[in-house]
Amino acid sequence: MKQEILKLLKENTTGFISGQDISDKLGVSRTAIWKYINQIKEDGYEIESVSKKGYKIISSPDLLTYEEIEPYLNTTFIGRNILHFDSIDSTNSRAKQMSDSIEADGTVLIGEEQTNGRGRLGRSWVSPKYKGVWMSVFLRPDLNPMEAVKLTQIAAAAVVEAAKELKITTLVKWPNDIVVNHKKICGILTEMSAELTRINYVVVGIGINVNIDELDFPEDIKEIATSLKVETKCSVNRQELVGRILNNFERLYLKFIEENDIKISLDICRANSALIGNDIIVIKKEENVTARALDIDEEGRLLVQYKDGRQEFIISGEVSIRGKGSYI
Structure with missing residues (x-):
């Protein structure tokens, strides 16, 4: 019910919405509405309450609800x-x-x-x-x-x-x-x-x-x-x-x-790759190997080429990658 009341307040952008209107639309008592309004305020919403006018939302909190x-x-x-x-x-x-x-x-x-x-x-x-x-x-x-x-x-x-x-x-x-x-x-x-x-x-x-x-x-x-x-x-x-x-x-x-x-x-x-075309460090267990990132194939694997010319597809989860001299 609290969410439904909050939705009505958000949808009413032109001014106040009376407690009676909320009561009629949601089928709950005005006393119950007043309790829910207080809960909404406790959640961080700024609600203006004016006698004979009703309620109006002033501001919303920075919440990811x-x-x-x-x-x-x-x-x-x-x-x-x-x-x-x-x-x-x-x-x-x-x-x-x-x-x-x-x-x-x-x-x-x-x-x-x-x-x-x-x-x-x-x-x-x-x-x-x-x-x-x-x-x-x-x-x-x-x-x-x-x-x-x-x-x-x-x-x-x-x-x-x-x-x-x-x-x-x-x-x-x-x-x-x-x-x-x-x-x-x-x-x-x-x-x-x-x-x-x-x-x-x-x-x-x-x-x-x-x-x-x-x-x-x-x-x-x-x-x-x-x-x-x-x-x-x-x-x-x-x-x-x-x-x-x-x-x-x-x-x-x-x-x-x-x-x-x-x-x-x-x-x-x-x-938007930070790797492709750049020299990287391929970390396999305790071994660090320099390579050049060439591409990402259709399976999502990273194609790298080592200094000796050998190419290898790197599978996610098997290795770690670092940039030369930086995180990347």
């Missing part, structure tokens, strides 16, 4: 069910824990902060409150498990396209990082539960440093991490960013699922 993201969504199912958490250990971990109870395909879990955020290879991820996007998309695709790795490329392409729509240029550091000015602003973590030929579910985690200030970064990652705010010198609307990412993700995801077409996503990753 469905109500705040919905105006930017044009999806059919991705993000149409959002589970919002004020604080959460890890959106990926929670999605996996809730896998039996999540019914809606495309459900998105979003935390205002993560207390135990995780990156690739088990690394920790700094996730301060109200300053980033920490979300996971829960999917039940009809795919061969071997194909699930391509969802990381789809997510990367979706982030790049969303940033581009906001006039922000980003690059993809294969396979799962997005960088700006040689520093990481986004990490993608795709995890899966599957049987031999059948996927039970996939969780695509996306963590973005949005409005983190430079002083917020720990000393040990300042040289390799940054935020959209630091790089653009202005705050970014987190709600709009999430909406645009989910819009692009659904478009590219459906192209892959329904038409078995990953080309558009891979073309975006190629055109």
Whole structure:
């Protein structure tokens, strides 16, 4: 009921809406409406109340709830069910824990902060409150498990396209990082539960440093991490960013699922690659080998060429990549 009242307040842009009108439309008492209005205020919304006029919304908080993201969504199912958490250990971990109870395909879990955020290879991820996007998309695709790795490329392409729509240029550091000015602003973590030929579910985690200030970064990652705010010198609307990412993700995801077409996503990753054409360090266990990144093939593998002329396709998850002399 609180969400329905909030929706009415948001839709009423011309002035006040009376408690009686809300009561008539929703079939609840005016006393109940008053209680819900107080709850909405506690959530951070500024509501003006005037006797004999009713209620008017003055401002909304910077929260990543469905109500705040919905105006930017044009999806059919991705993000149409959002589970919002004020604080959460890890959106990926929670999605996996809730896998039996999540019914809606495309459900998105979003935390205002993560207390135990995780990156690739088990690394920790700094996730301060109200300053980033920490979300996971829960999917039940009809795919061969071997194909699930391509969802990381789809997510990367979706982030790049969303940033581009906001006039922000980003690059993809294969396979799962997005960088700006040689520093990481986004990490993608795709995890899966599957049987031999059948996927039970996939969780695509996306963590973005949005409005983190430079002083917020720990000393040990300042040289390799940054935020959209630091790089653009202005705050970014987190709600709009999430909406645009989910819009692009659904478009590219459906192209892959329904038409078995990953080309558009891979073309975006190629055109915005931080690696292709550059010398890189390929890290295999404890061995660091210099190579040149040549291309990303149709399976999402990175093609590299070593100094001796030998070429090799690198599979995501088997190695790490670094730029020569920098993160990338």
